[in-house]
Amino acid sequence: MTIWYGGDYNPEQWPREVWDEDVTLMQRGGISLATVGVFSWARLEPRPGEYDFAWLDDVLDTLHAGGIRVDLATATASPPPWLAKRHPETLPVTEEGVRLAVGSRQQYCPSSPVYRDRARQLVTRLVERYAQHPALELWHVNNEYGCHVSHCYCEVSAAAFRTWLEAKYATIEELNRAWGTAFWSQHYDAFDEVEPPRAAPSFRNPTQLLDFDRFSSDELLACYRSEVEVIRATSEVPITTNFMGFFKPVDYWTWAREVDIVSDDTYPDPADPLSAPYAAMVRDLMRSLGDGAPWLLMEQSPSAVNWRPQNAAKAPGQMRAWSYQSVARGADGILFFQWRQSAAGSEKFHSGMVPHGGTDTRVWREIEQLGGELRRLSGDQVGLEGSRVPAQVAIALDWDSWWALEQPASPTNVSYLETLFAWHHALTSQGVTVDFVRADGDLSGYRLVVAPAHFVATDAQLENLASFADSGGTLVVGFGTAITDEHLHVRLGGYLGEPLRRTLGVWIEEFAPPAAPDLRAVGGGAAPSVALDGEVLGGSAAGSIWAEYVRVEDAATVATFADGALAGWPAVTRRGGDASAAWYVATLPEPDALRHLAARVLADAGVELPPAAATGANLEVVRRGELVFVINHGAEDAELLLEGTDLLTGHPSQGAKLHPQGVAVIDGMQRLG
Numbered sequence: 108m109t110i111w112y113g114g115d116y117n118p119e120q121w122p123r124e125v126w127d128e129d130v131t132l133m134q135r136g137g138i139s140l141a142t143v144g145v146f147s148w149a150r151l152e153p154r155p156g157e158y159d160f161a162w163l164d165d166v167l168d169t170l171h172a173g174g175i176r177v178d179l180a181t182a183t184a185s186p187p188p189w190l191a192k193r194h195p196e197t198l199p200v201t202e203e204g205v206r207l208a209v210g211s212r213q214q215y216c217p218s219s220p221v222y223r224d225r226a227r228q229l230v231t232r233l234v235e236r237y238a239q240h241p242a243l244e245l246w247h248v249n250n251e252y253g254c255h256v257s258h259c260y261c262e263v264s265a266a267a268f269r270t271w272l273e274a275k276y277a278t279i280e281e282l283n284r285a286w287g288t289a290f291w292s293q294h295y296d297a298f299d300e301v302e303p304p305r306a307a308p309s310f311r312n313p314t315q316l317l318d319f320d321r322f323s324s325d326e327l328l329a330c331y332r333s334e335v336e337v338i339r340a341t342s343e344v345p346i347t348t349n350f351m352g353f354f355k356p357v358d359y360w361t362w363a364r365e366v367d368i369v370s371d372d373t374y375p376d377p378a379d380p381l382s383a384p385y386a387a388m389v390r391d392l393m394r395s396l397g398d399g400a401p402w403l404l405m406e407q408s409p410s411a412v413n414w415r416p417q418n419a420a421k422a423p424g425q426m427r428a429w430s431y432q433s434v435a436r437g438a439d440g441i442l443f444f445q446w447r448q449s450a451a452g453s454e455k456f457h458s459g460m461v462p463h464g465g466t467d468t469r470v471w472r473e474i475e476q477l478g479g480e481l482r483r484l485s486g487d488q489v490g491l492e493g494s495r496v497p498a499q500v501a502i503a504l505d506w507d508s509w510w511a512l513e514q515p516a517s518p519t520n521v522s523y524l525e526t527l528f529a530w531h532h533a534l535t536s537q538g539v540t541v542d543f544v545r546a547d548g549d550l551s552g553y554r555l556v557v558a559p560a561h562f563v564a565t566d567a568q569l570e571n572l573a574s575f576a577d578s579g580g581t582l583v584v585g586f587g588t589a590i591t592d593e594h595l596h597v598r599l600g601g602y603l604g605e606p607l608r609r610t611l612g613v614w615i616e617e618f619a620p621p622a623a624p625d626l627r628a629v630g631g632g633a634a635p636s637v638a639l640d641g642e643v644l645g646g647s648a649a650g651s652i653w654a655e656y657v658r659v660e661d662a663a664t665v666a667t668f669a670d671g672a673l674a675g676w677p678a679v680t681r682r683g684g685d686a687s688a689a690w691y692v693a694t695l696p697e698p699d700a701l702r703h704l705a706a707r708v709l710a711d712a713g714v715e716l717p718p719a720a721a722t723g724a725n726l727e728v729v730r731r732g733e734l735v736f737v738i739n740h741g742a743e744d745a746e747l748l749l750e751g752t753d754l755l756t757g758h759p760s761q762g763a764k765l766h767p768q769g770v771a772v773i774d775g776m777q778r779l780g
């Protein structure tokens with residue numbers, strides 16, 4: 108067992124003699140796993156049906172001889188230009204009707220039978236040839252499904268959408284009912300009248316949009332499945348496809364069941380001070396998607412990327428600190444894009460593990476250092492890989508809600524992710540580890556579940572959340588929850604609906620989000636906010652994004668709106684006894700206030716805050732298995748307070764200094780203590 112270390116390896120960009128040097132350097136850098144062939148289709152099949160595997164044989168043999176394992180990609184993410192030349196209908200079409208061209212990458216329509224068939228033929232050959240290759244560790248299907256093209260509006264996709272709708276609704280009248288086509292003269296007489304939601308004069312039908320989001324995620328999944336089927340027929344080697352953190356177009360809950368190991372690509376912006384806590388949330392999602400099983404960080408950048416308008420380099424030590432963040436939060440492997448920085452092509456200014464400047468460089472030294480450390484942390488003696496990250500707190504995450512809440516013609520301009528992140532950050536900044544869960548999943552292992560903005564709620568989800576609270580769990584429901592059912596039909600009779608109304612003891616009469624006059628919104632300025640007051644928020648505070656008229660039936664009002672028409676109305680309510688409770692929060696309190704509230708809720712739930720691990724601000728503390736990881740994301744030195752041994756230095760941890768970007772992996776708190 109080892110903590111994997113490596114990256115995307117695209118040697119076809121380099122002359123043969125460089126490959127030997129690559130392997131020598133990989134050995135020096137502690138590299139154990141190379142992802143090969145991600146964008147190699149044009150090289151593997153230069154003309155339709157004419158395959159050239161000799162070079163890939165050489166790559167795999169060379170790596171194998173050097174003791175490097177291989178994550179072999181199926182190479183289907185970017186079809187060669189000949190496919191579009193012969194089958195222009197495989198090119199995707201945007202909602203405005205623009206057909207995207209060759210010359211970049213990922214130019215395929217996910218519904219195209221021609222694309223899928225060609226992809227399967229290639230995968231069949233690859234599996235025949237390499238299933239038994241001794242270097243093979245993992246199959247890497249396609250790449251970042253949906254990254255550039257997640258929704259296709261071409262005629263082929265339109266037909267596939269109709270088939271999908273017919274399977275779902277059976278009759279056109281059922282579709283009419285679900286989509287609410289009685290409004291705006293949208294009634295359909297037959298399935299062949301239905302189109303994807305292409306660019307239209309005004310708001311498109313919301314349920315049509317939502318179904319198209321669901322369909323588009325499913326179509327990509329069908330592409331994945333069609334390749335997996337070919338691989339599984341011959342090979343028992345585990346299969347993954349790389350996810351992209353909180354990637355809106357693809358419902359990873361559904362996907363995660365079909366990968367053998369969850370893997371993720373994350374590129375936090377080094378220039379954004381919130382990147383570390385945001386990335387922490389991404390890592391927590393990856394662990395949660397696999398039900399707590401270890402996952403792989405499949406791609407991150409050694410330093411700068413090249414696709415932002417401004418591409419900050421990672422600070423010295425930052426790559427290492429963020430890598431340990433992944434390991435702390437459950438990753439059993441740290442990989443990069445890409446091994447050797449390109450000399451040509453679209454990503455030549457994206458950092459590589461071996462930079463343009465070669466090995467006498469900061470980036471390479473940091474790569475080598477981390478490789479050595481991870482090697483020393485690997486193995487049974489430390490017991491890191493395979494170990495779990497315990498969590499007593501979970502946040503409910505739901506793609507339907509994300510898709511629907513951010514549609515136009517809604518009460519306010521909510522960012523679903525920003526709302527989740529606010530809660531996640533409020534909890535993790537107190538040292539609490541947070542999982543993500545499905546609202547209808549098994550919640551029994553948690554003391555606290557937070558459901559922010561769970562806009563689209565099925566009956567089963569509502570029953571599950573309510574029964575969690577009714578059976579002694581502490582539940583927090585945030586604004587914008589359970590407004591509609593799964594067809595986006597409003598739950599009538601007061602927002603929130605049963606059974607949450609009973610569990611929380613409140614219902615919502617009207618939305619009244621804080622608004623800014625349009626002129627200010629256009630000119631920027633502060634986000635519109637509303638004043639709040641309550642001891643649970645630490646006194647006076649501001650709320651943003653959402654506000655509403657909350658009607659209390661059987662709950663205590665513990666914070667109120669403090670100005671405007673809402674003055675005196677409940678902003679936060681609590682129903683419950685001394686132990687567990689059910690909370691409702693009708694706005695998004697500013698960060699300090701939310702942290703205050705989260706602390707109060709954690710106390711309700713009986714979640715003990717861990718003892719302070721170190722002095723200082725912006726520290727991240729996570730327990731994984733027997734180890735405690737402390738990462739200093741702040742600008743000041745911190746002093747470790749925990750007793751034990753820092754496995755990275757071999758010295759006692761207590762009293763040791765942690766510099767900015769410094770990391771400690773503390774052992775012995777239980778084993779020695």
Ligand code: GAL
Nearest residue numbers: 250251254372374412444457
């Ligand atoms: C990913 C992609 C890689 C590379 C990387 C650059 O989205 O999978 O191939 O392009 O971004 O940051």
Ligand code: ZN
Nearest residue numbers: 216259261264
């Ligand atoms: Zn299409």
